[in-house]
Amino acid sequence: MNAYLDYAATAPLRREVSEEMLAAAELFANPDSLHAAGRKAAAALLDARDRIARVLGVSAREVYFTSGGTEADNWAIRCLGDGPLYLSPTEHAAVLSAAPVRGTPVFFGKVDGDGILTDFEHTMPEHVGLVAVMGANNEVGSLQPLSEIARATHARGGILFSDCVQAACSQDIQKILRDADAVSLSAHKLGGPKGAGVLVVKQGIPLRSLLVGGEQERGLRGGTSNLMAAMGMAKSLELAAEEREQFCRHTGELRELFEGTLSAALGEKMTVDGRCRVPNISHITFEGGETLLYALDLHGVAASGGAACSAHDPKPSHVMLAMGRNEHAARCGVRFSFGMQTTKDEVLFAAHTILSCLS
Numbered sequence: 143m144n145a146y147l148d149y150a151a152t153a154p155l156r157r158e159v160s161e162e163m164l165a166a167a168e169l170f171a172n173p174d175s176l177h178a179a180g181r182k183a184a185a186a187l188l189d190a191r192d193r194i195a196r197v198l199g200v201s202a203r204e205v206y207f208t209s210g211g212t213e214a215d216n217w218a219i220r221c222l223g224d225g226p227l228y229l230s231p232t233e234h235a236a237v238l239s240a241a242p243v244r245g246t247p248v249f250f251g252k253v254d255g256d257g258i259l260t261d262f263e264h265t266m267p268e269h270v271g272l273v274a275v276m277g278a279n280n281e282v283g284s285l286q287p288l289s290e291i292a293r294a295t296h297a298r299g300g301i302l303f304s305d306c307v308q309a310a311c312s313q314d315i316q317k318i319l320r321d322a323d324a325v326s327l328s329a330h331k332l333g334g335p336k337g338a339g340v341l342v343v344k345q346g347i348p349l350r351s352l353l354v355g356g357e358q359e360r361g362l363r364g365g366t367s368n369l370m371a372a373m374g375m376a377k378s379l380e381l382a383a384e385e386r387e388q389f390c391r392h393t394g395e396l397r398e399l400f401e402g403t404l405s406a407a408l409g410e411k412m413t414v415d416g417r418c419r420v421p422n423i424s425h426i427t428f429e430g431g432e433t434l435l436y437a438l439d440l441h442g443v444a445a446s447g448g449a450a451c452s453a454h455d456p457k458p459s460h461v462m463l464a465m466g467r468n469e470h471a472a473r474c475g476v477r478f479s480f481g482m483q484t485t486k487d488e489v490l491f492a493a494h495t496i497l498s499c500l501s
């Protein structure tokens with residue numbers, strides 16, 4: 143038997159999404175061409191943008207297509223707001239690595255032992271251009287007090303950007319957008335294609351251009367529009383929004399079974415990291431867990447050592463370090479993440495495999 147418990151790294155492409163993408167492939171003309179075939183492709187692109195806007199409760203003019211979460215994060219960090227950047231230390235690498243390129247002073251907040259931003263009233267500078275705090279952390283799944291962070295941000299004249307790439311399958315992004323001025327999303331975490339995402343920026347918030355060389359995306363991101371990706375983004379977001387409650391129930395039950403089975407056997411030899419977290423992520427630090435991830439792979443269990451994109455990086459997790467864990471503990475964590483196709487059998491198989499690898 144095998145168990146794929148790495149949905150936070152990527153989820154399988156949904157059949158309905160691939161069908162829409164294949165249909166979009168027929169509309170091969172450039173959406174910016176003036177002829178009839180181009181106009182047909184442009185209409186389909188408009189439809190994808192409208193559908194995304196409807197799910198998010200924004201206007202189509204507030205939706206910008208990107209090549210995924212990384213680009214949307216880079217765009218936000220580099221091109222939103224003037225003046226200092228304040229961010230949580232547990233942001234995704236796409237945000238953290240873009241911060242120095244922004245060319246403004248950068249201030250880091252602090253998170254508590256559960257990965258939740260604390261004390262921001264004191265650590266946020268008096269005047270701030272942009273605040274970046276993710277909706278849900280990609281390693282431990284922590285959710286942030288975005289309403290309070292938004293109040294503090296706006297009181298200081300800043301813009302609040304929230305990377306919602308991991309939040310989108312379980313959280314109401316419409317609600318997050320009542321607090322945040324901009325959010326990023328990525329299709330492949332929702333059963334859509336890789337290389338497709340959006341940056342949503344509320345009307346009235348100035349956004350500078352990321353890529354020059356074309357008039358696409360209201361003149362702010364040049365490059366021939368990727369209609370198939372846009373369609374994949376729209377369909378996967380619609381389906382994820384429709385099944386959100388069921389997703390939370392299903393993954394929450396699986397996680398309880400998984401963590402309960404492990405903790406009954408391991409007791410204090412394991413720590414479940416994070417408190418207020420999304421239901422589909424279980425990050426566990428195991429005593430003697432340094433090589434567990436590789437042993438699990440050999441036995442057919444796919445999981446991640448923190449962020450999938452840094453899985454080949456032997457450095458300890460920056461998220462766990464920010465949460466106050468020591469370097470050793472920050473290397474012993476494994477992230478298990480669940481999706482709609484995950485079954486009880488897979489979860490129990492994974493739990494028993496972990497126990498046999500650690501014994």
Ligand code: PLP
Pocket residue numbers: 150151209210211212213215234236276278279280305307308328329330337338339450451
């Ligand atoms: N932000 C978060 C929180 C993520 O988890 C990821 C992907 O792992 C990204 C951004 C990057 O998204 P993409 O893979 O679409 O570039």
